[in-house]
Amino acid sequence: MDSYLGRCQCGATAYEMKRPVAAWICHCRDCQRMTSSAFSFSMATSSTGFRFLKGEPRRFEKTGDNGSKSDQLFCPGCGTWMATRSAQAPDAVIVRVGTLDQHLWIAPGSQSWTASALPWALIPGLRSFERDATPEQALEVMAEWQKAHEGR
Ligand SMILES: [Zn+2]
Numbered sequence: 001m002d003s004y005l006g007r008c009q010c011g012a013t014a015y016e017m018k019r020p021v022a023a024w025i026c027h028c029r030d031c032q033r034m035t036s037s038a039f040s041f042s043m044a045t046s047s048t049g050f051r052f053l054k055g056e057p058r059r060f061e062k063t064g065d066n067g068s069k070s071d072q073l074f075c076p077g078c079g080t081w082m083a084t085r086s087a088q089a090p091d092a093v094i095v096r097v098g099t100l101d102q103h104l105w106i107a108p109g110s111q112s113w114t115a116s117a118l119p120w121a122l123i124p125g126l127r128s129f130e131r132d133a134t135p136e137q138a139l140e141v142m143a144e145w146q147k148a149h150e151g152r
């Protein structure tokens with residue numbers, strides 16, 4: 001398999017993943033707090049295509065506004081927010097793009113939760129959703145993202 005490597009800031013936690021299938025920005029309040037910044041930048045891959053090579057991540061169970069639970073995974077040494085697993089989508093792992101070693105080729109395909117975005121942080125011209133994309137919209141955006149990233 002094509003292998004993509006990533007790690008936390010201190011190097012205690014490292015992972016390997018298959019090529020991502022989508023990437024997006026999220027402006028929700030949870031992501032603003034989790035990143036202590038303006039938004040999160042995430043990518044998805046299959047859960048069978050992701051594994052930690054080094055370190056045992058610390059887990060924080062987050063409950064979303066809609067009641068859905070997810071496991072947020074952090075490096076226990078430096079606190080870098082690495083990945084998310086959710087019971088709603090057990091076949092996928094969501095990984096933070098900033099932790100990937102070779103990340104320059106990845107651009108977001110959409111931005112979610114523009115309703116709570118910092119006004120200056122909205123990306124002009126990017127497909128936008130006021131809250132979460134519907135499953136149908138998410139599939140559409142995923143296909144567009146893969147086409148846009150072919151050969152990169
Ligand atoms: Zn670390």
Ligand SMILES: [Zn+2]
Nearest residue numbers: 026027028031
């Ligand atoms: Zn979010």
